Amino acid sequence: MSTAVSPLAPKSSPTLPAIAGVRLATAAAGIRYKGRTDVLLAAFDEGTSVAGVLTRSLCPSAPVEWCRDRLAGGAIRALVVNSGNANAFTGKRGRAATALTAEITAQAVGCPEAEIFLASTGVIGEPLDATRFAGVMDGLVSAGRGDAWAAAAQAIMTTDTFPKLATRTAEIGGVTVTINGIAKGAGMIAPDMATMLAFVATDAAIAAPALQALLADAVERSFNCVTVDGDTSTSDTLLAFATGKAGNAPVADAADPALAGFAAAFEALLVELAQLVARDGEGARKFVTVEVEGAESDLSARKIALSIANSPLVKTAIAGEDANWGRVVMAVGKAGEPADRDRLSIRFGDIRVAHEGERDPSYDEAVTSAYMKEEEITIGVDLGLSAGRARVWTCDLTEGYIAINADYRS
Amino acid sequence: MSTAVSPLAPKSSPTLPAIAGVRLATAAAGIRYKGRTDVLLAAFDEGTSVAGVLTRSLCPSAPVEWCRDRLAGGAIRALVVNSGNANAFTGKRGRAATALTAEITAQAVGCPEAEIFLASTGVIGEPLDATRFAGVMDGLVSAGRGDAWAAAAQAIMTTDTFPKLATRTAEIGGVTVTINGIAKGAGMIAPDMATMLAFVATDAAIAAPALQALLADAVERSFNCVTVDGDTSTSDTLLAFATGKAGNAPVADAADPALAGFAAAFEALLVELAQLVARDGEGARKFVTVEVEGAESDLSARKIALSIANSPLVKTAIAGEDANWGRVVMAVGKAGEPADRDRLSIRFGDIRVAHEGERDPSYDEAVTSAYMKEEEITIGVDLGLSAGRARVWTCDLTEGYIAINADYRS
Incomplete structure (x- = not known):
C-alpha cells in the first residue's frame, strides 16, 4: 500500500465546524x-x-x-x-x-x-x-x-x-x-x-x-x-x-x-x-478534467467524457506528458455515441490541437508539450452536433497504480 | 517502444506454405x-x-x-x-x-x-x-x-x-x-x-x-x-x-x-x-483465459467475461500473482448482466475459491497462490443461472504497459 501523500492533495485540509445533532x-x-x-x-x-x-x-x-x-x-x-x-x-x-x-x-x-x-x-x-x-x-x-x-x-x-x-x-x-x-x-x-x-x-x-x-x-x-x-x-x-x-x-x-x-x-x-x-487516484500524478460539449444530449456527452477518462491509452499518454490527441479521437470513436469525425474539435487546455477532423493547421508540438507538463490538465472535446455537455474528472494512469494494486492484499 | 520479445510468445513461429494466387x-x-x-x-x-x-x-x-x-x-x-x-x-x-x-x-x-x-x-x-x-x-x-x-x-x-x-x-x-x-x-x-x-x-x-x-x-x-x-x-x-x-x-x-x-x-x-x-499484449507477463458459464445467454456470458478481462484491478492482481478473487466478484457485479451473488462460483484453474456467494470452505491460500505464479492463468466463473457460456483471452496489466504507452510517440 502507498504511504506517500498524493502530489495532487490539497495544500491544507479544511477544519469542519460541529453540526448540531x-x-x-x-x-x-x-x-x-x-x-x-x-x-x-x-x-x-x-x-x-x-x-x-x-x-x-x-x-x-x-x-x-x-x-x-x-x-x-x-x-x-x-x-x-x-x-x-x-x-x-x-x-x-x-x-x-x-x-x-x-x-x-x-x-x-x-x-x-x-x-x-x-x-x-x-x-x-x-x-x-x-x-x-x-x-x-x-x-x-x-x-x-x-x-x-x-x-x-x-x-x-x-x-x-x-x-x-x-x-x-x-x-x-x-x-x-x-x-x-x-x-x-x-x-x-x-x-x-x-x-x-x-x-x-x-x-x-x-x-x-x-x-x-x-x-x-x-x-x-x-x-x-x-x-x-x-x-x-x-x-x-x-x-x-x-x-x-x-x-x-x-x-x-x-x-x-x-x-x-x-x-x-x-x-x-x-x-x-x-x-x-x-x-487521490492510486498512483495519480495529474488531475484531469474532461469537458465534452456539442453532443446530442448531456447523457451522451457524459458517456463520451467517461470513455475518454477511462481509456488506459489516454491516461498513460497523460502520465507520459504526451499530447497524444489521437487517443482522444480513438476514445470518442469507441464510446458508441453519436459523433462525426469531420466535425470534431479537440483541445488541451486552451490549445486547439484538432479541428474538423484533422490536426489543427496551427498545431505547435512544443507549445502543447509544455502544457502537458502541468499538474492539472483539461481535455476539451467539441462534437459540433448539438448542445449536450458534460464534465468529468479523473487522473493519469502510472506505474504507481500497478504497484499499489498488484499487491494490495499482501 | 519495447524491444524484448514477450515472454508469452510461442517458442517457434510456423513456416507458412505458399498460397497459389x-x-x-x-x-x-x-x-x-x-x-x-x-x-x-x-x-x-x-x-x-x-x-x-x-x-x-x-x-x-x-x-x-x-x-x-x-x-x-x-x-x-x-x-x-x-x-x-x-x-x-x-x-x-x-x-x-x-x-x-x-x-x-x-x-x-x-x-x-x-x-x-x-x-x-x-x-x-x-x-x-x-x-x-x-x-x-x-x-x-x-x-x-x-x-x-x-x-x-x-x-x-x-x-x-x-x-x-x-x-x-x-x-x-x-x-x-x-x-x-x-x-x-x-x-x-x-x-x-x-x-x-x-x-x-x-x-x-x-x-x-x-x-x-x-x-x-x-x-x-x-x-x-x-x-x-x-x-x-x-x-x-x-x-x-x-x-x-x-x-x-x-x-x-x-x-x-x-x-x-x-x-x-x-x-x-x-x-x-x-x-x-x-x-503480445503490451507489457504482458501472463496469458489469461476467462471462462464464464451458467449465464443467461452466450452474449451475456461474453459481456461478463469481458468485464473481468478488462478490469484494471483484476489485471493488476494477476500481474501481482495475487489470488484476489474479490475483484472478480466486483467485475461480475459491474457488468450489468443478470447475476445472483449467492449462486456465484469462481475458480482459478481447477481451484474453486468461491462458491454460493462466499469464500469456498476448503479455500487454501497457499495452494491458490502457488497456482497464480504460473504463466498461463484461467479464471472460471459459474453464474448458476442458465446455459450461456463464453471464453475470452487477455493478459495481465503491468508496469510495462504504462512504460510503453506513456511515451509511444516520443
Whole structure:
C-alpha cells in the first residue's frame, strides 16, 4: 500500500465546524490494520432524516443491502463504518455480521435497529468479525463529539493517501445552515457510484424525501462524474443526513424555492469531495478534467467524457506528458455515441490541437508539450452536433497504480 | 517502444506454405521507422474473393472507410498495408492519401482501383505521405512471392514484439485447401475489433458472400473474444481472401455442408491469431483465459467475461500473482448482466475459491497462490443461472504497459 501523500492533495485540509445533532467518534477495533483507527460511529439526534445512493453492482456487499432495505424509513440514529474489510461476498456470514453490528450498536445507542446504517470498505471475501465492535461501542457512544470530522475522515481510509473533507454554509429562509462532508476512495472508482464511501451531514431541517431528491440530482454532476479506473465497487455508499437543529422551517419538497441556495451549496460540496477522490487516484500524478460539449444530449456527452477518462491509452499518454490527441479521437470513436469525425474539435487546455477532423493547421508540438507538463490538465472535446455537455474528472494512469494494486492484499 | 520479445510468445513461429494466387512482397518506404520494412503488398490473381470485418469506431481511419466502400464488390487484386502511420483523423488529406495509394497501386498491378484494399497502422493524426509508395511499388509487384509470409508479418508490426502467423489445411469436397493468416496488434485491442490488422488467405474457391458469412460468424468466437486494454482502434481491419486456385468446386453458400471442415479450420486459425495478439499484449507477463458459464445467454456470458478481462484491478492482481478473487466478484457485479451473488462460483484453474456467494470452505491460500505464479492463468466463473457460456483471452496489466504507452510517440 502507498504511504506517500498524493502530489495532487490539497495544500491544507479544511477544519469542519460541529453540526448540531451529530456526534462522531472513532476507535481502533483491529479489523485488519494495526496502530490506526478503523471504526467510525456517527450518532444522530432523534428526528434526523437520511437519504442515500448505493452501488448499482449486482454483487453488492452485505452493508449495502442492509442500507438499501432501511432507506425507505427515512430516519437514522447511528451510522457505523469500518475500514479494512468490505464484508462483501461473505454470504450468510456477511448478513449475520451486519445483523450483529446493528444489534451491538442499537443497544449502545438506545434506538431501533431499523434506524442504524452500516458501511464497510476494504478487502472483499474475507469474513468480518463483528464481535470486535462490541469491545469498542460503548466507548464510541460516550466519546462522541460534533466536531470530530478530521478523525472520522481518517478512520474510514483504506488506500487513500489523505483524508477528504469539505464544508459549506447556505441560507434557508434566512437561517444559516452548515453542510459537512467526508469521503474515502482512491481506486475501484467509477460511476455508478464514484467513491466507495461518502457521508454528508447538515443541521438543516429537510424531510427525507426532499433530501433524497436533492442527493439523487446532485450525484449525477458530482460523484457520477469522477472515475479512476472504470471499476465499480461492491460497496459504494453515499449517505446524507439532516438533523434539523439549525432552526429553519422544515422543508418537505426538493422543489421548494427556499432550498435553492442550499441545493447549490450541497452540490458544490459533493463536487469538491468527488474531485478529492480523483486527486487521490492510486498512483495519480495529474488531475484531469474532461469537458465534452456539442453532443446530442448531456447523457451522451457524459458517456463520451467517461470513455475518454477511462481509456488506459489516454491516461498513460497523460502520465507520459504526451499530447497524444489521437487517443482522444480513438476514445470518442469507441464510446458508441453519436459523433462525426469531420466535425470534431479537440483541445488541451486552451490549445486547439484538432479541428474538423484533422490536426489543427496551427498545431505547435512544443507549445502543447509544455502544457502537458502541468499538474492539472483539461481535455476539451467539441462534437459540433448539438448542445449536450458534460464534465468529468479523473487522473493519469502510472506505474504507481500497478504497484499499489498488484499487491494490495499482501 | 519495447524491444524484448514477450515472454508469452510461442517458442517457434510456423513456416507458412505458399498460397497459389497470392504474391507477397515488402519494402522499406521510410513512412516512420528507420532500417525496417513498413509496406506490404499482397497481389492476388483475378477471381479472388474478399470478405472483411472492420472497426465499429465512429471515428474510423481513412483506409477503413476505403475498405468499407469496396467490400460489397467482393473482388480483390491487391492489398497495401503500411505500418508507422494509421492515416486516421487526417481529414481530407487522409482521403487524398488513400486515393493516391490506390492510384499508384492500380497502375503498378494493372487493375481497377475498386479492387484495391488498404490498411494502415501506427500513429493517429499525422498526415500520411502516400508519395512514398510510388518509389517502391513497381519493385513490390515484381518481387512478389507466394511464400513470403514471415516477411509480411514483420512489415506490419508496430509495438508487436513478435510476428504473428498461423496456418491450417482442410478438405472441401475431397480437395485439400490451405489457409494462412497473419496479424499484428499489441495494444488498443478490444472488441470490436480485437486486433488492429489481420489478413487471412486461402486457395479455396469460396464466393465472397459465403466467405463473408464464415468470417462474421468466426470472428465472434475469436477476435471479438480477445482484449488487452479495452480500447478500440480507429483502424481495426480483418480481411479474408479466397483465390480459388486449389481446385475445389466453388462454394457459394456458407451453410453448404462441404464447408464444414473448412469452417472449423478457419475458426481455429482465427482463434490462434487472436490468442497471439493477447500473448503480445503490451507489457504482458501472463496469458489469461476467462471462462464464464451458467449465464443467461452466450452474449451475456461474453459481456461478463469481458468485464473481468478488462478490469484494471483484476489485471493488476494477476500481474501481482495475487489470488484476489474479490475483484472478480466486483467485475461480475459491474457488468450489468443478470447475476445472483449467492449462486456465484469462481475458480482459478481447477481451484474453486468461491462458491454460493462466499469464500469456498476448503479455500487454501497457499495452494491458490502457488497456482497464480504460473504463466498461463484461467479464471472460471459459474453464474448458476442458465446455459450461456463464453471464453475470452487477455493478459495481465503491468508496469510495462504504462512504460510503453506513456511515451509511444516520443
